[in-house]
Amino acid sequence: DVFWFRFRRDDIPAGVYEFDPTFGYKLIETMTTHIHNTQSGTKGTAASTGTADNITVNMNDWAEGQKLKCHLYTYGDGTDSALVASTEELTTGCGQDEWVVLTFSDPKPTITKDMVYAITAHGDTSGEYATYGYEVGYIQIGESDTYNDGPETPIDWDTKLDNFVVSIYCSYTEGVVNTAPTITGEIPVNTSTDISVLPALNVTVDDADDDWLNVTWLSNSSNSWVWFARNSSIDGATLPLSIEQTNSNFSVHNTKYWWSVNASDGTTWTNAT
Structure with a gap:
């Protein structure tokens, strides 16, 4: 027999179950950082194992026709920071303070519990800006990286701007990913x-x-x-x-x-x- 139960999400105690889990930074800030031929982003830690669905970034002054992608890296210095996957490419443009969702194609990348990741936005021409602000405990990540050459990997992050955070986050679906012996x-x-x-x-x-x-x-x-x-x-x-x-x-x-x-x-x- 199969039984179905319906309940309100608000009725579930906070912290018991997480719907639509994310990692990164979800607040909109007031300053902007350019992403033309460079990557800027935020680091975040996955709370559970699962599959990455998309990356959402808050954009400013992104004109139609300008290319935009997002990338997901394991976070580290030098060879420890490897590219996990890149999202689709968009050229639609948007207004100011607008959240843009870029999806991963199948097979979607695996997310590992407690792994620290770098989540970045990457553009091709001048005039593309992502929002960022000052928030203790986060970092702003930037590295010169020509868009048309593809994302650099491994990559050395510029950590001079400690405590700056870009408004960008990764959404994923929780699930058990089996690891071979x-x-x-x-x-x-x-x-x-x-x-x-x-x-x-x-x-x-x-x-x-x-x-x-x-x-x-x-x-x-x-x-x-x-x-x-x-x-x-x-x-x-x-x-x-x-x-x-x-x-x-x-x-x-x-x-x-x-x-x-x-x-x-x-x-x-x-x-x-």
């Missing part, structure tokens, strides 16, 4: 030599979502890949976990053996060979 610390390492027969084979498995894992061990000692061991139902609460197996077929000296490990969380899987 990881396999590290293989012993013996690939191309190892002078290994004793019947060696102990070790790997460390992990899963960022703390999912339960099934790990299958395979070898080609019989000239085809067959599994020789399995670790079933590894509790995600025990991860990361070092596991060990042996293969009775790895018993002949001066012989090259191949072994492979698959780790699955029931949705995605990872292989190391």
Whole structure:
């Protein structure tokens, strides 16, 4: 049976559920910063994992025909600040103090909980301005970046204007994004030599979502890949976990053996060979 319940949004206690989550800065300020052949924006932290839908920026003096895009970066210095995705391009123009929504195309970018992002506006010609103001705890981000060359990445942000904030924010849809398991610390390492027969084979498995894992061990000692061991139902609460197996077929000296490990969380899987 299916039951439907209707209720007013105002009746839900604040902080229990968030509708239309965003991060960035949503107030309209009184000053303007140019974005022609440069990027200006604000940093913000995602409160939950999900999918980015669009970026909204408050524009001033944006004439019809002038190109405008918004970009989403992970926030950091130098190589730590990588481009996540860019929105659609608009040329419609607007009046003063007008919110403009620019959407991401499919597949939309993934947002990670507690990740700090830079949200920027980027224009092609003079006369395009976004609004900004002074607000302790935020920064204004700017970097010379020719529009027609595409967004720079990685990027070094100009942080001289600490505490300035651009009126721009990213809207996203909450949801669980599954992360594939990881396999590290293989012993013996690939191309190892002078290994004793019947060696102990070790790997460390992990899963960022703390999912339960099934790990299958395979070898080609019989000239085809067959599994020789399995670790079933590894509790995600025990991860990361070092596991060990042996293969009775790895018993002949001066012989090259191949072994492979698959780790699955029931949705995605990872292989190391």
